Amino acid sequence: MTFSKSLAMGVAALVLSAGTALAQSTEIRIGVALEPPALDPTAGAAEAIDIVVYQNVFEGLTRIDQTGAVQPDLAESWAVSDDGLTYTFKLHDGVTFHDGSTFDADDVKFTFDRILADDSVNAQKALYAPISTVSVIDPLTVEMTLSRPDGLFLFNLGRGDAVIVAPESAETNATQPIGTGPFAFVQWNRGSRVMLERYEPYWGEKPALTKATYVFISDTATMTNALLAGDIDGTNNFAAEALPVFENNPQFKVLVGSTEGETILATNNKKSPFDNLKVRQAMAHALNRQEIIDGATYGYGVPIGTHFAPHHPYYLDLTDTYPFDPEAAKALLAEAGYPDGFSATLKLPPVAYARLSGQIIASEFAKVGIKLELINMEWAQWLEDVLTNKDFDLTIVSHVEPFDIGIYADPNYYFGYDNPEVQALNEQLNATIDDAERKTLAQKIETIIAKDAVNGYLFELAQTGVWNAKLEGMWQNAPIEGVVLRDIHWAE
Structure with missing residues (x-):
């Protein structure tokens, strides 16, 4: 009787441990110092917005990688006229927003017409001022004409300010963001956390993570304790004066890069x-x-x-x-x-x-x-x-x-x-x-x-990130605002 009870308790412990490991292998909790004032990067200047949603919930025609280079995103390719004034973008097919609606060229036109509108609240509206016209050629082709050549145009299209939004959800993105990214918004507990989940119909390569929670912790001592206790799995930019606590701790890795x-x-x-x-x-x-x-x-x-x-x-x-x-x-x-x-x-x-x-x-x-x-x-x-x-x-x-x-x-x-x-x-x-x-x-x-x-x-x-030693794929450098989740995974 005693033996059986002990055996049962041991099996239960093993099951619980396995369940914890399984959860750990697909979920992440990230501590960030500032809570965003809203969750729409096209309508606010706060870096804290992009920390949560850039390349996670929302995507642009292009995206910036961790070297600062421009990569294709919703646009699979583009052609530029000899005079540098006309850009023709071919869009990925089969892309949907998180509410199930289809992404197409009309959404691109809507996004940039909204950025350039007289009543626009886009923080970087001036960067897109060279755009004269945005024309829909067909559902998967968009043509943009510039008033002057702009060597940073493709880079600026990859900023959080230029992510593509849909007319059906644009007005509520501040609190209920709906994008095309690999993660969909689930919940925002004000003063506490934002939760994202992997978007299963995602058009691109699916990330390893199934869930990501951004936990807002402004105090260094509290962040330190949360890391040590395992309440969070990492933070992208930790106070430098407190890094010695983690530098020689094998349970953590400290990633030092530049911003x-x-x-x-x-x-x-x-x-x-x-x-x-x-x-x-x-x-x-x-x-x-x-x-x-x-x-x-x-x-x-x-x-x-x-x-x-x-x-x-x-x-x-x-x-x-x-x-x-x-x-x-x-x-x-x-x-x-x-x-x-x-x-x-x-x-x-x-x-x-x-x-x-x-x-x-x-x-x-x-x-x-x-x-x-x-x-x-x-x-x-x-x-x-x-x-x-x-x-x-x-x-x-x-x-x-x-x-x-x-x-x-x-x-x-x-x-x-x-x-x-x-x-x-x-x-x-x-x-x-x-x-x-x-x-x-x-x-x-x-x-x-x-x-x-x-x-x-x-x-x-x-940029001084502190992460669980078993995590891989975090950006060491920060060429643009954001904690990009697409490559983060737990080591086998």
Whole structure:
């Protein structure tokens, strides 16, 4: 009797264990710091929206992979006219939205007419302004005509802002998102979680996961405890200061990659003494990137020498353009007419990487005679004073928009860099479609702005994911916002 009862209990335990393993092999729980305000990426700017739905619930004509390259998505192929003004997209057949309705060319036209409408609330509407017309050729063919060539057009079609929505469900996507992706929306418990399930009629290759739950945890200590307790299976971007808890724990893997966040010592190029190239070169020589990375990002930032993400195929490593050399910095300051240095202000927004970097840079600059007054600001004040009114000497901020080197071609942008050569190269880049030519042009711009020391190029913000050691297929880098589920699976 006792033996039988023990045997029964053991069998039950084994069954429960097997059931848990089975569930674990097809389901995932992901901790994210911010809850999205809504779930429609075509009608909101918050990164938290794309974290949940981009390439999971919603898809575009193209998609961006983890190298930052453009891949086909709902469009299986496309042709571009010789003048670069007409794009003809062939759409996948047999695609359905999660409510069972058919996806076709009319949905594509609806989506872009909605983006470009006068009352559009799309956060990146300006990116799609070159589109003159969207024409339905047949149910599986769409033609888009541009008013001017746009070398980033296919990339921009792959952003969350341009995912395809249906007219039947567009107005309710904020709370009940219906897309064509490999996962369908199930439930949103406000303040707690969003649940997705694999869409079985999905047109493409089915993901290994059958269910994904995004759990909202804003506090680092709570996230740490949830990971250690197994309440969540991972998080895409964990606080760097707490990573040592997991680095040597065999139950977890820490994935360190880069984001699109170029962190710079932004410089007012129109204001003396920063309008002097020798002064900017001196500041570049005074920056010890590794010291800044160690102190401000706990060693997880990726050093950069120009304004481009290191994971991008176009990236040039220009970190040696002005190597750390305090004596060279002092000599350049003397040549520029500042043998005793000068004083300046450094305005800092309320993010840890900026405040910590500011303290380190102030110490480094003091050693070459540049005395910085640190001014801490809230975001609203920083946006008004620095970004809008250009009332600053120096500031520190991460530029998180993908492929944003074009800001150096705008003399009215807040750091006031005015170089006709860069402006001409950028205009040529925008009008060029050939990838090899685009790479050459982008790298020319990267090199010029590095040599001109337009800003102090510090580091690329790291993506620091912490995941269950048995999980595979997570993105190490973040070339675009999102936690893409399609390749994530539990190891056998």
